[in-house]
Amino acid sequence: MQIDAIILAGGAGKRLWPQSRKSTPKHLLNTNGSGTLLYMTIMRTLLLCPQRILIITNKDYVKEVNAEIEKVKDSEEYLDCIEKHDLVFTVIKEPQSRNTAPAIAAGAHVLNNERSNNIAVMFPSDHIITNHQFFIQSIKSAYSIAKKGYIVTLGIAPNKPATGYGYIETENLKGKKWYTVKSFKEKPNLKAAERYFKDENYYFNSGMLVFKPADILNELHSHMPKLYNEMIKLAGVNVNDPLFDKTIKSIYSKIEGESIDYGVLEKSKNVAVVPAGFNWSDLGTWASMYDVLEKDDAGNVISGEVINLNSKNTFVRAGKKMISIIGAKDLIVIDTDDALLICDKNSAEDVKAVVNLLEEKGLKSLL
Numbered sequence: 001m002q003i004d005a006i007i008l009a010g011g012a013g014k015r016l017w018p019q020s021r022k023s024t025p026k027h028l029l030n031t032n033g034s035g036t037l038l039y040m041t042i043m044r045t046l047l048l049c050p051q052r053i054l055i056i057t058n059k060d061y062v063k064e065v066n067a068e069i070e071k072v073k074d075s076e077e078y079l080d081c082i083e084k085h086d087l088v089f090t091v092i093k094e095p096q097s098r099n100t101a102p103a104i105a106a107g108a109h110v111l112n113n114e115r116s117n118n119i120a121v122m123f124p125s126d127h128i129i130t131n132h133q134f135f136i137q138s139i140k141s142a143y144s145i146a147k148k149g150y151i152v153t154l155g156i157a158p159n160k161p162a163t164g165y166g167y168i169e170t171e172n173l174k175g176k177k178w179y180t181v182k183s184f185k186e187k188p189n190l191k192a193a194e195r196y197f198k199d200e201n202y203y204f205n206s207g208m209l210v211f212k213p214a215d216i217l218n219e220l221h222s223h224m225p226k227l228y229n230e231m232i233k234l235a236g237v238n239v240n241d242p243l244f245d246k247t248i249k250s251i252y253s254k255i256e257g258e259s260i261d262y263g264v265l266e267k268s269k270n271v272a273v274v275p276a277g278f279n280w281s282d283l284g285t286w287a288s289m290y291d292v293l294e295k296d297d298a299g300n301v302i303s304g305e306v307i308n309l310n311s312k313n314t315f316v317r318a319g320k321k322m323i324s325i326i327g328a329k330d331l332i333v334i335d336t337d338d339a340l341l342i343c344d345k346n347s348a349e350d351v352k353a354v355v356n357l358l359e360e361k362g363l364k365s366l367l
Contacts, residue, residue, distance in 0.1 A: 006107035018339035099257040109234040134277040142210035155203025161193035166205040287348035
């Protein structure tokens with residue numbers, strides 16, 4: 001495969017508060033001892049042996065992102081890749097967060113400026129993926145479809161009626177290797193999620209995309225003309241030229257934030273879905289993180305100095321203080337130096353609301 005990669009590393013990770021902060025955003029957290037989420041995403045991307053990796057992040061995290069890149073360069077996977085061809089890392093600095101559509105548009109312009117015939121793969125940096133061989137196979141399938149001019153997304157077969165993910169409804173044609181999209185569904189309530197779970201035409205929306213850079217730019221032109229008309233200013237500007245940073249700063253001051261899903265994918269007639277065979281989790285909440293971590297016989301995930309008596313299906317992460325927990329069930333307890341989170345696992349989505357309240361109250365030291 002002749003591919004380039006775009007990795008989005010700009011999410012605030014509000015639902016992983018109090019560990020995810022502006023100073024330590026979600027993609028820079030080491031969740032399971034294997035490295036940060038960004039590091040694991042880059043390592044997984046190296047399995048595809050891309051010719052270029054663009055990492056799009058906030059300007060405040062450039063130093064940390066470059067440190068992760070240096071760690072990657074010590075790996076066997078990196079050495080295996082550069083034996084085949086040169087690999088270029090580029091960090092694109094966003095002056096402020098504007099959601100996924102502007103970030104993808106900027107990355108697509110950088111790749112399109114090089115007049116390359118490579119296919120682009122786009123990955124968020126907050127996913128856990130196992131079964132890497134199936135991951136490679138899924139990208140290969142998506143690659144062949146993207147060459148035909150489709151914007152391809154990877155769909156994950158639901159393993160439960162989850163309310164924390166968006167869904168993709170495919171055309172009712174089972175047994176194919178890929179499908180066209182009938183509709184996108186926002187995060188549903190439990191009743192709708194149960195209906196989607198029972199219907200074989202529904203997949204979790206993984207947020208991973210495969211496309212020709214020129215094709216995604218054409219879709220932006222059709223469905224997000226205001227954004228396109230600003231982003232076209234990047235056409236022909238070398239990403240290593242100081243003019244690029246100056247231009248993107250000017251663009252971001254004029255545009256509104258929007259997701260690529262809402263801005264393009266939900267409106268386009270040119271989107272395909274490849275069912276992915278690998279195990280996947282979007283680590284958007286403490287509940288989703290609990291799902292992927294190793295548990296004891298009672299279903300608990302416990303780290304740090306913790307005394308636990310008769311608790312079940314509970315996630316406890318201690319900080320500097322010892323925590324004792326007795327008879328708890330389905331709780332999340334996350335302790336840091338200056339904040340403590342206690343919530344029911346079923347309310348993990350609402351942690352973001354706490355962060356919003358802290359912002360309203362002006363408690364910047366806790367953000």
